[in-house]
Amino acid sequence: xxxxxxxxxxxxxxxxxxxxxxxxxxxxxxxxxxxxxxxxxxxxxxxxxxxxxxxxxxxxxxxxxxxxxxxxxxxxxxxxxxxxxxxxxxxxxxxxxxxxxxxxxxxxxxxxxxxxxxxxxxxxxxxxxxxxxxxxxxxxxxxxxxxxxxxxxxxxxxxxxxxxxxxxxxxxxxxxxxxxxxxxxxxxxxxxxxxxxxxxxxxxxxxxxxxxxxxxxxxxxxxxxxxxxxxxxxxxxxxxxxxxxxxxxxxxxxxxxxxxxxxxxxxxxxxxxxxxxxxxxxxxxxxxxxxxxxxxxxxxxxxxxxxxxxxxxxxxxxxxxxxxxxxxxxxxxxxxxxxxxxxxxxxxxxxxxxxxxxxxxxxxxxxxxxxxxxxxxxxxxxxxxxxxxxxx
Numbered sequence: 027x028x029x030x031x032x033x034x035x036x037x038x039x040x041x042x043x044x045x046x047x048x049x050x051x052x053x054x055x056x057x058x059x060x061x062x063x064x065x066x067x068x069x070x071x072x073x074x075x076x077x078x079x080x081x082x083x084x085x086x087x088x089x090x091x092x093x094x095x096x097x098x099x100x101x102x103x104x105x106x107x108x109x110x111x112x113x114x115x116x117x118x119x120x121x122x123x124x125x126x127x128x129x130x131x132x133x134x135x136x137x138x139x140x141x142x143x144x145x146x147x148x149x150x151x152x153x154x155x156x157x158x159x160x161x162x163x164x165x166x167x168x169x170x171x172x173x174x175x176x177x178x179x180x181x182x183x184x185x186x187x188x189x190x191x192x193x194x195x196x197x198x199x200x201x202x203x204x205x206x207x208x209x210x211x212x213x214x215x216x217x218x219x220x221x222x223x224x225x226x227x228x229x230x231x232x233x234x235x236x237x238x239x240x241x242x243x244x245x246x247x248x249x250x251x252x253x254x255x256x257x258x259x260x261x262x263x264x265x266x267x268x269x270x271x272x273x274x275x276x277x278x279x280x281x282x283x284x285x286x287x288x289x290x291x292x293x294x295x296x297x298x299x300x301x302x303x304x305x306x307x308x309x310x311x312x313x314x315x316x317x318x319x320x321x322x323x324x325x326x327x328x329x330x331x332x333x334x335x336x337x338x339x340x341x342x343x344x345x346x347x348x349x350x351x352x353x354x355x356x357x358x359x360x361x362x363x364x365x366x367x368x369x370x371x372x373x374x375x376x377x378x379x380x381x382x383x384x385x386x387x388x389x390x391x392x393x394x395x396x397x398x399x400x401x402x403x404x405x406x407x408x409x410x411x412x413x414x415x416x417x418x
Contacts, residue, residue, distance in 0.1 A: 032165035068161030072168040077157040081173035092183040099139040104130040112158040118151040144180040182278035185400040189407040259346035260296040262319035268395040269347035269372040325352040345370040349377035
């Protein structure tokens with residue numbers, strides 16, 4: 027309750043009292059008594075002025091890409107007079123906004139706003155806000171929280187890529203320059219699964235939902251040519267801090283490109299034994315916003331378990347930092363299940379294990395930590411194997 031300035035005043039008052047005891051000057055005693063009285067009166071004032079207010083926060087937009095700006099507006103409704111009032115709103119790991127107003131009247135509103143430079147990527151917590159009321163000399167203050175906690179999701183920055191794979195279906199004699207666009211799946215019933223945020227409610231299987239007392243979705247078969255697996259090597263041993271962030275940006279760029287091009291990509295970043303089912307764009311990008319290097323990830327074993335689930339499709343994109351035998355084993359294990367494979371590597375020099383990938387038919391996209399993915403993607407994806415036309 028007593029502020030730093032208040033404790034300093036108490037210390038000065040004690041010093042004045044000691045000087046009075048030594049020298050006997052009444053002015054010294056009067057000064058000490060004045061400072062102590064000021065602190066006590068200030069404490070009484072703030073104790074009777076505890077904030078009674080509601081705070082609402084509006085964030086625009088709630089999801090942004092790295093480097094963008096988000097606007098936060100705060101609206102405070104005071105049920106009793108507040109003066110002077112300080113509002114502090116903290117964004118975890120990014121900073122704190124502080125506003126001051128001389129007075130907020132009874133049943134009145136106060137509005138303030140600030141902007142956040144959203145860098146680096148991540149999932150950030152905003153709030154709860156703190157309301158601070160102090161006495162006129164700031165010798166004592168009372169704090170209380172107001173408003174809830176909001177989330178701000180900062181996606182990795184993306185680059186616009188050009189070119190789509192000329193994928194084959196199950197019949198190798200049939201090729202397609204673009205995926206079969208089927209955002210809700212194919213026409214054939216495949217299985218039932220639990221409802222996930224973003225699913226089309228028209229796919230709810232109501233009899234099964236009533237039986238299980240939870241929403242069940244009819245999962246339809248995904249066209250083979252529309253499938254893609256974006257596999258990011260998140261092992262800490264395969265990256266430097268700079269290469270990891272550039273790999274995350276590459277994975278985000280590929281996901282954005284594939285979603286826009288009509289694919290239904292799956293994302294695997296090492297967090298589970300199997301890639302997640304094709305999910306809404308926002309869910310996949312939020313996973314990339316929060317991903318961190320993983321210690322002790324056994325890449326080979328994870329991929330072997332992944333293949334047991336029978337995942338296959340038109341395009342496989344592998345993203346890594348330092349190529350090693352584990353990456354080559356992944357390519358040899360999964361590459362046969364996909365008609366096209368793209369290897370994206372963050373390396374300043376040609377990696378030692380790059381040649382076997384090229385001999386195996388993979389398109390290699392290699393960039394340094396400060397280079398752009400878009401240029402290297404266009405140069406690496408030859409017109410003979412890939413199409414630049416998006417599906418119509």
